[in-house]
Amino acid sequence: MTQEEMQTTLDAMGKKALSASRALAVLDPGVKSAFLLRMADMIEAEAADIIDANKADLEYGRGKGLSDAMLDRLRLDEKRIAAMAEGVRTVAAQSDPVGKVLEKRLRPNGLEITKVSVPFGVIGIIYESRPNVTVDAAAICLKAGNAVMLRGGSEAFNSNMKLADILDRAGVASGIPSGAVQLVPWRDREAVKMMLKMDRVIDLIIPRGGEGLVRMVTAEATMPVLKHYKGVCHLFVDEKCDIEKAVNIIVNAKCQRPATCNALETLLISKAVLPEFAPHLAAAMRQNNVELRGDEAFCRLIPDTAAASEDDYFAEYLNLTLAVKTVGSVEEAVNHINHYGSRHSDGIISDIEEHIQYFFGNVDSSTLYANASTRFTDGGEFGMGAEIGISTDKLHARGPMGVDELTTYKYLVRGNGQTRA
């Protein structure tokens, strides 16, 4: 296929997406839920076809020499398909985020101004590897009344095409013009670049994947991007705190799922508590197979610790490594986090209320904790229902993004002939 033919196909997809988005935007909440439930049913009903398509992907992946771990991420079976369908049903059951009255103003001249939530229109999602993202991401976008254009990982191409086709057909069966869910139908990298220039059609791009993907999308996209860069999360053990609770929180934040973005990467310890705290920490970390990299003060107390370099404090390890640093005060802890952190999730473990307040006021991150694990930064844990990701941006949405965060708003103004003086 020539670039020109690709562009023509993408333009046609854009038109379909726009037309579907207009229908979705004014859809009755009940019809929208029914559409999502139909999606879930069709996914289960067509499980055999999905598994067939997935087999082709697994074969392609084996040919490309993918690792067993990669192949496992790619694999779809009855159980995983049922889980996808269940996820869609959960999204369907959430309250509708569209048409909420966010504010109402009656002006002295009689104008009635209502601010209401509305869908963005068309959302583009660019993601890697796992085919379940096709269904998860689409369901959340659709619940918020948006059409979606998807571009998944090239290894999952056949599975994604099959899933997107089912989702779009569920829309048509619910009275929505075809185009509610579309997948960019080529493995070609050029297609991504073209998609990222479709700012007349796509209102918002959400990249889901590693830092390389996010950087590429941010650099190339001509429309707004909502992104999650990385999670270099901190905990600060203050001079006065419950040491047992602190150790528990640290073990949970570091070890419960170390490969996630809200896992702990650097621990800051008040120098006043260091002598008492360091042995407890070292024992708990040894027990959990965590490798520590400490500063001078820490290494002096726990001699078998590796020395931390400057790079360690910028690192998102995503594994069982933990950088440790001693700080003289809560101010120093805050400055460290603002300098080395990624504005994701950071916490203080303290019994001193002024320090908690100082920490909350001065750390420039999306989510701050006092005496709890950073692992709670998550749409489900926040009670938002499903999430499409965790934003490390400051514009529009910060932290966990659920269906509400996939809407914008407009002002509706009613008058009876008012003119401006």
Add this chain to the structure above:
Amino acid sequence: MTQEEMQTTLDAMGKKALSASRALAVLDPGVKSAFLLRMADMIEAEAADIIDANKADLEYGRGKGLSDAMLDRLRLDEKRIAAMAEGVRTVAAQSDPVGKVLEKRLRPNGLEITKVSVPFGVIGIIYESRPNVTVDAAAICLKAGNAVMLRGGSEAFNSNMKLADILDRAGVASGIPSGAVQLVPWRDREAVKMMLKMDRVIDLIIPRGGEGLVRMVTAEATMPVLKHYKGVCHLFVDEKCDIEKAVNIIVNAKCQRPATCNALETLLISKAVLPEFAPHLAAAMRQNNVELRGDEAFCRLIPDTAAASEDDYFAEYLNLTLAVKTVGSVEEAVNHINHYGSRHSDGIISDIEEHIQYFFGNVDSSTLYANASTRFTDGGEFGMGAEIGISTDKLHARGPMGVDELTTYKYLVRGNGQTRA
């Protein structure tokens, strides 16, 4: 000055901005108001110095052959300086947008999640011509707790430097480290490009000026941009409406200040009402010196009308020209607006409630009107107080942006040792 020296100076400015922004973010609302009032007083007290600096700009402008209109926009006198100070006092009197509790959730595990409004941090403003923007824009950003880096038009360079210096000194006198307000201290275009790459420091860029400036900023900036592209605003005269009110609204929307972004550019008329409506419209427009450009149906009824081309329907005239088009239905009107419009402000003049609701639901613009002039899209008219601009973007802020729109939020989570299961 070499590029390297420029970069070094900008980096130092960035550090100062960050440090000031941290102090501003946690400033007591009373201290912040006092700071703004001090700014206003100092602007008036140093009026003679401002006028001196402005004289140098006027001389430079005359040397560059600026038109009388341009020189007038550049000129500052006692009266204009008093107006700037008054503007700052108005901003000072607004309610504080920082620290508002936007949402509170108590989770089953006991975690207490509070979503609070916080400043962005550092906002960059890039603008043209009039030096009063230096004061207006800075005051709104500061009220929302943000530090500002400004880059004004090269003709107003001396006036802007003087004003920014006063504003920053007012900050220092209020206990804020120097850097709350800074102006990029060169006329050089290269400096703008460097500023637009400072994404480690500047959280948000707001361009204020013509389409060329906005395009350049959007293309070059590596941080998020909140922009106002243009206002191609429509009114749709429906088949059933009060013709006298309709004509009044149209005259107001087109003629009251035709050079503004919320002025009317294209009028859509239902073909059912066209024969009755066209003569009234033509008479009113003639009386107000508006040049009409009509479609075939309109030109047939009002024979001396120029024919509208496709380009006319995309045009932001910003003068006394009005494009006119006949449409068969409210659906056709909506499709026209979504295709040719700029998502700014559009209205329907109608007595049919279903049509109003269809219009409100389906036009994809920031502000929609029923039976009122589009000229009301304005922070002041909306009761927001001062505005920094009108966003045609969909992310973060849409429509008029006041101090609330210059904040973001963070989540503060309090626990007593919670860990994730």
